[in-house]
Amino acid sequence: xxxxxxxxxxxxxxxxxxxxxxxxxxxxxxxxxxxxxxxxxxxxxxxxxxxxxxxxxxxxxxxxxxxxxxxxxxxxxxxxxxxxxxxxxxxxxxxxxxxxxxxxxxxxxxxxxxxxxxxxxxxxxxxxxxxxxxxxxxxxxxxxxxxxxxxxxxxxxxxxxxxxxxxxxxxxxxxxxxxxxxxxxxxxxxxxxxxxxxxxxxxxxxxxxxxxxxxxxxxxxxxxxxxxxxxxxxxxxxxxxxxxxxxxxxxxxxxxxxxxxxxxxxxx
Numbered sequence: 445x446x447x448x449x450x451x452x453x454x455x456x457x458x459x460x461x462x463x464x465x466x467x468x469x470x471x472x473x474x475x476x477x478x479x480x481x482x483x484x485x486x487x488x489x490x491x492x493x494x495x496x497x498x499x500x501x502x503x504x505x506x507x508x509x510x511x512x513x514x515x516x517x518x519x520x521x522x523x524x525x526x527x528x529x530x531x532x533x534x535x536x537x538x539x540x541x542x543x544x545x546x547x548x549x550x551x552x553x554x555x556x557x558x559x560x561x562x563x564x565x566x567x568x569x570x571x572x573x574x575x576x577x578x579x580x581x582x583x584x585x586x587x588x589x590x591x592x593x594x595x596x597x598x599x600x601x602x603x604x605x606x607x608x609x610x611x612x613x614x615x616x617x618x619x620x621x622x623x624x625x626x627x628x629x630x631x632x633x634x635x636x637x638x639x640x641x642x643x644x645x646x647x648x649x650x651x652x653x654x655x656x657x658x659x660x661x662x663x664x665x666x667x668x669x670x671x672x673x674x675x676x677x678x679x680x681x682x683x684x685x686x687x688x689x690x691x692x693x694x695x696x697x698x699x700x701x702x703x704x705x706x707x708x709x710x711x712x
Contacts (some may be wrong), residue, residue: 496523502701573622626693
């Protein structure tokens with residue numbers, strides 16, 4: 445079994461630098477500066493349509509700086525995995541993407557976060573493996589429901605998005621401009637350069653949910669002031685939910701990474 449001392453010795457022999465505190469993080473604990481230790485937690489952050497794991501870089505850096513483990517998987521057919529896009533990529537594919545990351549990385553007590561379309565994905569993940577999830581955080585997104593697709597929950601977007609598939613052979617939805625997400629002016633060029641077409645089937649597939657995802661004890665909904673997805677009245681009135689307002693465009697993790705990191709860290 446590798447000990448904390450072994451980690452430090454290995455780092456020294458390789459010419460790398462691992463401090464005592466970072467070795468603690470690798471071992472699952474970290475110092476809080478007061479002689480006590482806190483358990484390092486696991487965060488899995490899921491992006492929305494047209495995006496990729498890249499959109500969480502700032503948030504992930506802030507959380508990792510606190511000694512926690514962060515995964516930012518890119519869903520099949522998007523971002524650096526856009527070469528895998530095809531007719532067969534649906535929401536079930538994306539749910540399995542995230543379930544597999546959690547299983548193969550052997551993560552437990554996961555704080556699961558989803559942005560926009562990613563809210564559909566994390567709903568499916570939390571429903572499939574609820575025993576592994578300790579908290580869910582929905583960022584400015586439709587809340588998943590059994591037997592409903594993303595198009596069912598956001599019907600006003602359906603005609604526009606289906607029409608946007610024509611340019612990509614009828615199975616990929618052309619990305620909108622970053623300005624449509626109210627991304628701050630300084631980041632619009634970067635976001636426009638990184639957005640990729642999104643698999644249409646993932647927006648059409650109704651989810652099959654047992655209801656286990658709603659029994660996760662800690663549930664947070666973050667709504668952006670841009671108003672893309674205001675929190676549903678039913679959760680504002682539900683004591684099992686916490687609703688947080690963030691001054692931001694729809695891409696909260698890009699516009700307000702510190703606010704998102706603080707919300708996520710509040711679940712620790």
